[in-house]
Amino acid sequence: MRYFYLGFILTVATIIGLLGFRGGMSRKPPLEIFPDMVRQAKLRPQTPSDFYKDNWSSRPHPDGTVARTKPYMIAGEQLKLDGKAVYPYQETPLSTGRINGTTNFTELSPVPVSAKLIDRGQERYNIYCQPCHSPTGNGQGVTGKFGVGGIADLHSRRIVEMTDGQIFYTITHGSPTGLMGPYGPMISVEDRWAIVSYVRALERSQLATMADVPEADRAALNK
Ligand code: HEC
Structure with missing residues (x-):
């Protein structure tokens, strides 16, 4: 047992001797057994470097970088809520749908609906939603033939009765069951509201009544 204690103390002392004083001050280079990427080749910002052609270590922003301080734009115009510009870092119904x-969803879209917005929504819908939900929104999209099951019919009563905020939330985070994945990372906030307006237009198209038909054309339909 005595030898065990002796061995144990020696082992502990060796380990502490080798590893224990990381961060301590010494003029000698440290013995690093596991450097853990503490030191690696890197360029300091705003310093000259011949690595890149322009001899600068700092790189320009990638194209399309959006400043945090840039307010939301809808269809080329600055969006205002209660007369004030809205920024991506703020918690607003515009960015959360709530x-x-x-945790209540907003009843109506905070974005003023215009023909331009619906057109944009149609274009984005046809890219992101149509493969599953079909061009008309009835859930018979082409992916159904390749094994995507249970695609919701956007004209079903439950979805027609959903608030605009909940549809925005569904696009952002996917369906509650996870059968439909989240599209927030791919579709900007502005485009998500545009899609909501287009989904509403699609739903309206299926709910039309004779009263929506111009007087002059009613006779042709009644035949
Ligand atoms: C990969 C296929 C797929 C794509 C793409 C897709 N969806 Fe879905 N969506 C589904 C499926 C499957 C369901 C049914 C989910 C469920 O029952 O949980 C669904 C359900 C929904 C619902 C109802 C959610 C609920 O709470 O029941 C809405 C609203 C919806 N989708 C809108 C959209 C919109 C808008 C887009 C385009 C941004 C879109 N979906 C893109 C497959 C898709």
Whole structure:
């Protein structure tokens, strides 16, 4: 047992001797058994370097970089809520689809609906949603033939009765069951609201009544 204690103390002392004083001050280079990427080749910002052609270590922003301080734009115009510009870092119904400080969805889209917005929504819908939900939104999209199951019919009563905020939330985070994945990372906030407006237009198209048909054309339909 005595030898065990002796061995144990020696082992502990050796380990502490080798590893224990990391971070301590010494003029000698440290013995690093596991350097853990502490030191690696890198360029300091704003310093000259011949690695890149322009001899600068700092790189320009990639094309399309958006400053945090840039307010939301909808269809080329700055969007205002209560007369104020809205920024991506703020918690607003615009970026969450929910009433601030609650988990309730906003009843109506905070974005003023215009023909331009719906056109944009149609274009984005046809790229992102149509493969599953079909051009008309009835859930018979082409992916159904390749094994995607249970695609929702956007004209079903439950979805027609959903609030705009909930549809925005569904696009952002996917469906509650996870059968539909989240599209927030691919579709900008502005485009998500545009899609919501187009989904509403699609739903309206299926709910039309005779009263929506111009007087002059009703006779042709009644035949
Ligand atoms: C990969 C296929 C796929 C794509 C793409 C897709 N969806 Fe879905 N979506 C589904 C499926 C499957 C369901 C049914 C999910 C469920 O029952 O949980 C669904 C359900 C929904 C629902 C109802 C959610 C609920 O709470 O029941 C809405 C609204 C919806 N989708 C809108 C959209 C919109 C808008 C887009 C385009 C941005 C889109 N979906 C893109 C497959 C897709």
